[in-house]
Amino acid sequence: MPLMRDDIIWQKIKTYHELDLPPDRENAPTIQAWELKDRQQFFILNPRRTKYGIFSFGGTLQAAKDSNPQSEFTHLGTNDRIYLSDWQISELARAKRIRPVIGPTDGARNVPGSSFALKPNQRKKAVTKLAYADGFETFMRENDLRSMTDEQKAQVIKKVAAEIGDDKPPGRSGWYKIIRIARTGNQYDRLVSFADNDAAKGNRRLRYGPTTNDAIIDAAQAAVAARGDWKTIRALLEKWSKLGGRYYHSGLPRVQRRVLSHPH
Structure with missing residues (x-):
């Protein structure tokens, strides 16, 4: 049984019925896709x-024009399929009951449970920024304000910094950025909104090219599902790069030696 980030030892289910999935809501309001x-x-x-x-995502289905679209997921243990609406997924995300197996890239900001895939340093910075955002919102709510003066913002920053032990609180430009993100960011997983987007910094080119990168991700996901390790990933890449393999015509054979020679 895997030891996950929140230090709870999870037990693998036999059927999806053990998950007690939330029921769909009729006439649910339009929500974030x-x-x-x-x-x-x-x-x-x-x-x-x-x-x-x-569970592996298999696409979106809509039974009729007036019905809500549903996402199809296949349980890798039994191949049973479940169908979840955006509303149900949002309920799972709010309850911290859905998390990506392999973390999304920095560009994919709107994936349920994506904050659990943040790197430790990203998460630490995001938690700090979120504390300031909550401080601003609490101050405005308690004082029945729709906006704040710079003096009031400075007061909140000083108070929150003391509470969380931040010896490098944000400056004036940082105040406005935090407030803007709090008002316009991802409302279902707010922590993701405050995470640094590393993909927007420096060299954005993929190290091995998009196809090879996809092959590595596919192999890693398959290895996790099979409770394998890096040897499983390497074996899958070797198999897929051979004649007739999934990635044989994609250029993977030309770079497989460089990729597969890495011990991790």
Whole structure:
């Protein structure tokens, strides 16, 4: 059983019925849509977050024009399929019951549970910024304000910095950025909105090219589902790069030696 980031030892489910998925809501209001990629895999947990199943996204279906679209997920343990609306996914995300198996790239900001894939330094910075955002919102709510003066903002910054032990609080330009993100960012996983977008910095080119990068991600996801390790990933890449393999015609054979020679 895997030891996850929140230090809870999870037990793998036998069927998806053990997850007690939230029911769909009729006439649910229009909500934020999710950015899901084909074959992207997610952990889905039960309400107590003690059991999990791994599910692969298989596309979006809509039974009729007047019906809500639903996302299809396949349970990798039984191949059973479940269908979740955007509303149900948002409920799972709010309850911290859905998390990506492999973290999304920095560009994919709207994936349920994506904050759990943040790197430790990203998460630490995001938590700090979120504390200041909550401080601003609390001050305005308690004082029945719709906006704040710079003096009031400075007062909040000083108070929050003392509470969280931040010896390098944001400057004036940082105040406005935090407030803007708090008002316009991802409302279902607010922590993601405050995370640094490393993809927008420096050299943005993929190290091995897009196809090879996709092959590595596919192999890593398959290895996780099979409880394998880096040897499993290497074996899959070797298999897929051979004649007749999934990635043989994609250029993977030309770079496989460089990729597969890495011990991790």
